[in-house]
Amino acid sequence: MSSIVIDTSASRKVKELLRFLLDSGKIDAAVTMRKIPENNSYDLTLITDAPDLDEAVPVIPVMTVNAGQVLSSISTSGKKIAAVLKPCELRAFVELVKREQGSFENLLTISYTCGGVFPLELVKEGQIEELLPKYDKTISKGEVPINTRDTCRACEHFIPMNADITVSVSGECESGKGCVMYLNTEKAEEFTEGFGGERSEQKFDPSLFQKTLDARLAEKGKLFASITKDGPGLDGLLDLFGKCVGCHGCNSVCPICYCLLCDFESANFDYNLPYFEEYLSRRGALRLPPDTIFFHMGRLTHMSFSCVGCGMCSDVCPVGIPVAAVFKKTGEKTAALFDYVPGRDVEESIPVMVYKEEELSDIG
Amino acid sequence: MKKEFTPRITSFLCKWCTYTGADLAGTARLQYPTSIIPIQVMCSSRVDPVFLIKAFLSGSDGVLIGGCHPGDCHYETGNYHARRRFAIVKSVFESLGLESQRLKLSWISASEGPKFARVANEYTEEIMELGENPTRKNIFL
Ligand code: SF4
Ligand code: SF4
Numbered sequence: 001m002s003s004i005v006i007d008t009s010a011s012r013k014v015k016e017l018l019r020f021l022l023d024s025g026k027i028d029a030a031v032t033m034r035k036i037p038e039n040n041s042y043d044l045t046l047i048t049d050a051p052d053l054d055e056a057v058p059v060i061p062v063m064t065v066n067a068g069q070v071l072s073s074i075s076t077s078g079k080k081i082a083a084v085l086k087p088c089e090l091r092a093f094v095e096l097v098k099r100e101q102g103s104f105e106n107l108l109t110i111s112y113t114c115g116g117v118f119p120l121e122l123v124k125e126g127q128i129e130e131l132l133p134k135y136d137k138t139i140s141k142g143e144v145p146i147n148t149r150d151t152c153r154a155c156e157h158f159i160p161m162n163a164d165i166t167v168s169v170s171g172e173c174e175s176g177k178g179c180v181m182y183l184n185t186e187k188a189e190e191f192t193e194g195f196g197g198e199r200s201e202q203k204f205d206p207s208l209f210q211k212t213l214d215a216r217l218a219e220k221g222k223l224f225a226s227i228t229k230d231g232p233g234l235d236g237l238l239d240l241f242g243k244c245v246g247c248h249g250c251n252s253v254c255p256i257c258y259c260l261l262c263d264f265e266s267a268n269f270d271y272n273l274p275y276f277e278e279y280l281s282r283r284g285a286l287r288l289p290p291d292t293i294f295f296h297m298g299r300l301t302h303m304s305f306s307c308v309g310c311g312m313c314s315d316v317c318p319v320g321i322p323v324a325a326v327f328k329k330t331g332e333k334t335a336a337l338f339d340y341v342p343g344r345d346v347e348e349s350i351p352v353m354v355y356k357e358e359e360l361s362d363i364g
Numbered sequence: 365m366k367k368e369f370t371p372r373i374t375s376f377l378c379k380w381c382t383y384t385g386a387d388l389a390g391t392a393r394l395q396y397p398t399s400i401i402p403i404q405v406m407c408s409s410r411v412d413p414v415f416l417i418k419a420f421l422s423g424s425d426g427v428l429i430g431g432c433h434p435g436d437c438h439y440e441t442g443n444y445h446a447r448r449r450f451a452i453v454k455s456v457f458e459s460l461g462l463e464s465q466r467l468k469l470s471w472i473s474a475s476e477g478p479k480f481a482r483v484a485n486e487y488t489e490e491i492m493e494l495g496e497n498p499t500r501k502n503i504f505l
Binding site for chain 2: 284337355356
């Protein structure tokens with residue numbers, strides 16, 4: 001597999017590639033981040049007409065929605081699509097494909113070594129552009145930018161797994177100088193045929209990112225410790241989730257929570273008079289809305305092993321609960337039971353769909 | 365003081381093995397404590413993790429799943445799935461620092477009446493050592 005040397009900024013080069021793909025008819029649509037000039041903000045956009053790529057900024061540390069989640073509904077349209085994804089978005093999409101909620105068949109995936117994204121709060125305030133120069137400098141030194149999402153700072157999977165094309169934008173190059181686009185698959189070679197630029201045989205070298213990895217792991221240790229070493233316990237759990245207003249925003253933005261009818265929004269949780277009467281006859285008082293902690297614990301058991309730590313859930317929480325940190329920490333434990341890494345391999349079944357006869361012998 | 369309370373152990377017992385085993389313990393007049401509150405399920409794999417969590421948060425002092433021995437599931441593989449799900453719930457409890465001893469899974473066949481009585485006795489004792497589930501009194505949950 002070959003690679004393409006990037007003579008401009010990584011974002012611009014990916015944009016050129018998308019334009020080439022659209023113009024040559026190799027794809028019907030592109031999924032990329034785009035700048036909204038009117039308000040200095042960004043959004044994820046599905047683009048079919050090349051001129052609409054003008055405002056595209058494929059490589060930008062902003063995630064307004066986990067792109068894996070939205071890809072699930074458009075990847076089965078039969079149209080050829082190129083999507084620029086952050087590594088955790090790609091992993092989320094892999095998790096969805098395993099759940100038959102999407103397909104790689106007509107998809108070209110372009111991902112990059114991710115420096116982490118800024119919280120939406122900063123996006124809302126239009127601060128991204130000001131923050132970028134410092135951000136680029138920090139990641140090129142293999143350090144962790146301070147004001148990115150907490151789970152991004154603690155993310156060790158910043159090198160894309162399974163992308164057709166990997167763009168190196170951090171670690172080995174400063175954004176804009178000497179970045180490389182690695183073509184990892186036959187599909188990538190095929191799609192980029194006829195696309196200009198200097199080719200080389202350079203291979204992606206993860207060891208160049210060792211410093212970043214070490215820094216991230218150190219951050220992860222700190223983040224997990226902040227949720228207390230042995231977990232928060234019952235009182236801590238009340239502290240942690242006590243502010244939850246039960247809006248379920250965290251699960252609606254979670255790429256893994258794909259169920260059209262979530263158990264927690266089903267009739268099972270239709271709180272009605274008999275429910276209240278029965279409950280009050282036992283306890284005498286009931287916190288409203290009910291079952292917020294139950295909701296989080298339920299979600300932890302249902303999907304934490306597939307949590308990709310994208311941080312969407314924390315970012316949308318109106319009361320600032322560190323949902324993603326809790327899910328990432330717990331998810332690493334539940335996944336480790338089965339030597340599972342979410343998004344690692346599309347052929348690997350999700351842990352609750354399979355079993356081994358000889359395992360977990362300490363149970364039962 | 366601690367010993368005085370009667371624990372409540374919500375017990376999900378599979379129809380084909382453990383529930384029948386419990387019946388056998390009864391007809392054989394084996395003594396086991398009234399703390400066991402049996403709920404019959406068709407298979408241990410019917411027990412969604414949220415059943416365990418709901419029972420725990422509602423104040424059950426212990427939650428027990430009883431199923432057929434591995435390899436003996438009436439539906440062939442249900443208990444293997446139940447075992448994985450149970451491991452996940454336990455791990456979530458541990459990760460949150462909750463008392464995971466309040467969750468138990470035991471394989472008890474239809475012919476193991478004595479084993480059922482023994483597990484019921486031993487688990488009740490273990491729960492009595494642990495004391496009342498603090499969730500019992502917490503109106504916040
Ligand atoms: S987004 Fe926050 S407030 Fe809403 S349900 Fe999730 S944790 Fe609770
Ligand atoms: S639980 Fe939160 S961090 Fe994990 S995948 Fe879902 S939205 Fe992302």
